[in-house]
Amino acid sequence: MENRPVKMNPHTNLLQLEEHMYHLVDVDKPNVFRNLFPYDEVPKIAFNNRIVPLNMPDEIWITDTTFRDGQQSRAPYSTEQIVTMFDYLHRLGGPKGIVRQSEFFLYSKKDRDAVYKCMERGYKFPEVTSWIRASKKDFELVKDLGMKETGILVSCSDYHIFYKMKMTRSEAMNHYLGVVRECLETGVSPRCHLEDITRSDIYGFVIPFCLELMKLMEEYQIPVKIRACDTMGYGVNFSGAVIPRSVQGIIYGMMTHGGVPSELLEWHGHNDFYKAVTNSTTAWLYGACSVNCSLFGIGERTGNTPLEAMVFEYAQLKGTLDGMDTTVITELAEYFENEIGYRVPSRTPFVGRNFNVTRAGIHADGLLKNEEIYNIFDTEKFLNRPVLVAVSNTSGLAGIAHWINTYYKLKDERQVDKNSELVQMVKVWVDEEYESGRVTVLTDDELIAVIEDSCRKLNVTL
Incomplete structure (x- = not known):
């Protein structure tokens, strides 16, 4: 205890004792939280009345996954369409770059052509980032393209570790750390996508994993981002709800016990239970600087957090649009309908034909x-x-x-x-x-x- 640092928390003006004392808990059988997720019943929201403090960062922003997750549920966009939408996102984000990044696949020539053309625009924001397979060859491709950062899939629930990857927790962690180290060796900043975090063992796997990632960041002096992915939309924002479903509990744990700073923490939500927007806002309120979204919420199954929704959440929380040009949202909706052939459902807030x-x-x-x-x-x-x-x-x-x-x-x-x-x-x-x-x-x-x-x-x- 006497060797652990005591630091002043600038948001609370209180001395805070950092407790980084969580170790990987290896288990013989997967913990799939059957008490919360009985597959033959509706999932349960349980409470233990453990409350964590609001911890809104000084600066918050939006990242875009329209060209990655947004393309997983529809016909691929053409290169020209991607570049046009990227121009719109640049205008929407305004001079302060509130729409901070946009991520791309790199698998096909069409994807790479779009990346080249978007990078040729020379915009500071959105920054072009990628999503790749965890391989040395793909890391080199990212580096050759001149990208500073790439996303890497690091699934973190026992559903994925045991049932999909057929590994133990320690095997999965060692595999992931090896992949991240390979990425850092190429000089590229990894963005670790913790898939299925709302069904994971937060203190038995996620936080010990985050601590190891922060050690790698210190060793290589290259930022290591953490994306908390609510892959199945199980996250809830109710005060006193238990982890792993509690959004604020996850964010608090990753920051306070996992040592992840706000500026490297990002929330990626899905809308399976109609909570994508409120969960993303909650992630901001409790310490994550970034929320990951797609235009009109287009994405896997029920979709992602709609980017246009978070533009107006930002304005409501901050009291200002900070230069964002919200008229672009209407132009984008018209572009999707007239050029791409996608009609936004008529009652969709802000963009549906009948919303007002x-x-x-x-x-x-x-x-x-x-x-x-x-x-x-x-x-x-x-x-x-x-x-x-x-x-x-x-x-x-x-x-x-x-x-x-x-x-x-x-x-x-x-x-x-x-x-x-x-x-x-x-x-x-x-x-x-x-x-x-x-x-x-x-x-x-x-x-x-x-x-x-x-x-x-x-x-x-x-």
Whole structure:
């Protein structure tokens, strides 16, 4: 005890005794936490009421896996598409580079061509990083491309160590440390992807492994990053929940007992239980500087943490966008739909076609009086998406007036209200549609045709 360092924690202004005393626990049989993960039942969230402190880093940022994990669940992007999206990510991240890195596969010529073209852009951010197989040949490829960092898969749960790799914990750790050492020998910084961390033995394997990785970092004087991968989306952010499901418990343990500094710690979440965004935010709040995301959450199974969601989480936590250009998010959604052929589900926050569209007549009336009543923020300013009212049998005169003003961008004295002759004429047509048995919302094209016809009859222009 007397030889362990006592350090001042700048976030709490308290002296803290670092306890690096966790050793690998080798086991004969895998610990798969059957009490928490009974395969023939829904997983259980258990509590032991052990609370860890908030520990928000001074600086937080986002990393992107659109071209790696994001490509594992869809047809591969073309080189041109990757470069275009990379340009968008650069604009979105702003001058401070809040979108800090973007990771790429290096397996195919197409992937490598995309890497070359993105690196030729000369952007400081996002930094181009890679994901490779753990082999000397691939390490050399990373070095030849001029990359400073690469991701390496180091699965950490007994599910993977015993069932997939057919190893013991000590065999797996020694194998991983050998691979990481090979990477460091080439002068490349390894980013260790601790796959399936939310089903792993945190203090029996993960923290002892982190301690050994930190020793290698000290030996080679090259950063060794740790990516905590919630591969199956089991992580929870509930105060007092037990590890390995507790996000804050994992982050606290890796920092306080594993010796991993905030700037080298990253969270990678999946959305199997609808918790990807809240878990990523929790990782920030409890000490990880970085969260790993993909555009629109596209990724394995239910997907990754949506990058656009974390842009707005950042702004809410920091009180500023720090120069991020959020209008790029809308441009990206349009690019995905028009050029890639991927349509974001219509109710997806920030990017879905209907995310700020209301159908209820009473809501439409409120929007017409003051859009703040039913809109989350100034969506026209931040996303180039003015709030809209879908016209149906419940929209009423107010909804039709709002649709016309928004669609035709009518301002000030040019705006129409629910007493307008034009609005009332359109309302007659709408009522006739639904009285004849229609049940669907009216399309933009239908409304445009009726409005233009009504304008001709009334001899007015918009």
